[in-house]
Amino acid sequence: MTKADIVTRISDKTGMEKADVQATVESFMKEVRNSLESGENVYLRGFGSFVIKTRAQKTGRNISKNTTIIIPAHNIPSFKPAKTFVESVKKKVKPSNS
Secondary structure, three states: OOHHHHHHHHHHHHOOOHHHHHHHHHHHHHHHHHHHHOOOOEEEOOOEEEEEEEEOOEEEEEOOOOEEEEEOOEEEEEEEEOHHHHHHHHHHOOOOOO
């Protein structure tokens, strides 16, 4: 599902104009991004949390030059779904045979 699909579905369900829904969805995403960039986690009860995770410094390899490199500690955004969200997906979505 893409952002356009989400906008279309919300517009169809609410009767709102697609342009208004698009602006709302983009504003939501911008606020989540701004909060994480300023060091604040975002908690949406019943849905999940957008949190900042810190990755420790580690040693990596540059295969093309056959050298060891140090990957510095850094922060990354992460999403942790709520337990109710996880349980709902487990019940409704059957495992696929890959």
